Amino acid sequence: GAVVSQHPSRVICKSGTSVKIECRSLDFQATTMFWYRQFPKQSLMLMATSNEGSKATYEQGVEKDKFLINHASLTLSTLTVTSAHPEDSSFYICSAKGQGSYGYTFGSGTRLTVV
Amino acid sequence: QKEVEQNSGPLSVPEGAIASLNCTYSDRGSQSFFWYRQYSGKSPELIMFIYSNGDKEDGRFTAQLNKASQYVSLLIRDSQPSDSATYLCAVTVNQFYFGTGTSLTVIP
Numbered sequence: 001g002a003v004v005s006q007h008p009s010r011v012i013c014k015s016g017t018s019v020k021i022e023c024r025s026l027d028f029q030a031t032t033m034f035w036y037r038q039f040p041k042q043s044l045m046l047m048a049t050s051n052e053g054s055k056a057t058y059e060q061g062v063e064k065d066k067f068l069i070n071h072a073s074l075t076l077s078t079l080t081v082t083s084a085h086p087e088d089s090s091f092y093i094c095s096a097k098g099q100g101s102y103g104y105t106f107g108s109g110t111r112l113t114v115v
Numbered sequence: 116q117k118e119v120e121q122n123s124g125p126l127s128v129p130e131g132a133i134a135s136l137n138c139t140y141s142d143r144g145s146q147s148f149f150w151y152r153q154y155s156g157k158s159p160e161l162i163m164f165i166y167s168n169g170d171k172e173d174g175r176f177t178a179q180l181n182k183a184s185q186y187v188s189l190l191i192r193d194s195q196p197s198d199s200a201t202y203l204c205a206v207t208v209n210q211f212y213f214g215t216g217t218s219l220t221v222i223p
Binding site: 093108 | 149151156157158159160161203210211213214215216
């Protein structure tokens, strides 16, 4: 089945620094990549949607200058959290949909802790 | 009104019993319906998807869709302790909408 590899699984960074999270589709072409954030005991909240080669579409309330998304190829999308602050600490998950496929394949998630 | 609503639970059932998870959605234009299972600290994993009214069975899992009532459910037969997790209902319209999830505990 379709696999999305997400790295790193855990990262701790200092406040004010930037963190990059990568998602790679291993055996299919991810025409669309979704980025979610999940706070403890809450559901997944969509942050942005990106299509390969296009600018990402951000959900209301998500700062596009803070959460930089790059989807430069059909197999790789990155989320960079710039100038991270403790309130950005969360579980970040990517999800990809291949062309013609049903359902969405999730990455394994990244636990970000900003100290 | 939220797009997708689920009873947050927690829902507890004894081992071997049937667990019933329910989900309602607001947009009649919803096209696809998914059930995901999420263990604590892990990413969601797809259990089932359904597009047409009626039942769809896969092993111990049965998804039921009633578009007229805007209702989709998941039945887990012969529940096992390993089924203990949060179950997320998701609906696609123009994008993917997740419910808040129902926490299920199967008691040995």
